[in-house]
Amino acid sequence: MRTVHDDDGRRYLLLKRSSESSLVRDPTTGEERYLPNDDLTADEEDTDALGLAAAAVPDTVRRVLSACRDDRSLGLLLELDRRGPVPARALMEYDLCESDVLGLVGEFRAAGLVVEADVGGERGYDVTDDAREALAVLRSERTAQSRTGDEG
Numbered sequence: 001m002r003t004v005h006d007d008d009g010r011r012y013l014l015l016k017r018s019s020e021s022s023l024v025r026d027p028t029t030g031e032e033r034y035l036p037n038d039d040l041t042a043d044e045e046d047t048d049a050l051g052l053a054a055a056a057v058p059d060t061v062r063r064v065l066s067a068c069r070d071d072r073s074l075g076l077l078l079e080l081d082r083r084g085p086v087p088a089r090a091l092m093e094y095d096l097c098e099s100d101v102l103g104l105v106g107e108f109r110a111a112g113l114v115v116e117a118d119v120g121g122e123r124g125y126d127v128t129d130d131a132r133e134a135l136a137v138l139r140s141e142r143t144a145q146s147r148t149g150d151e152g
Contacts, residue, residue: 006035006039011027019037021036021037022034022035024040060133063130063134064135066111076101077108077113077135113127113131
């Protein structure tokens, strides 16, 4: 799959090309439409079409997906969201060693998902608004599937 852009700089995924027009998809909206070939310019060969396709997912959600490499890390982020600001020592309640907790929290902080917080005079952590928003998006799909019975 290749990428193209129009005269305004909007980028599209090129799906089909004929002699006069091309079928393109807007990566952020998913809308597909035909545009005249004369209005499109091919992007550089090294443009990442799959990276552009990922733009359909909000940036905050992509950051959560990148930072949470497994169920345990996602679970820790969800717990921080559910419990609110949590003292650092309370994170040891989970079945993780201190270095794992510190490593995960460090990754979350680097991704802009967690900030340090004062919790009753102790150092702790809380999720950012971006993390809260992204987790709500991830939860809503599961909630919608549960209501319709389309799990799996």
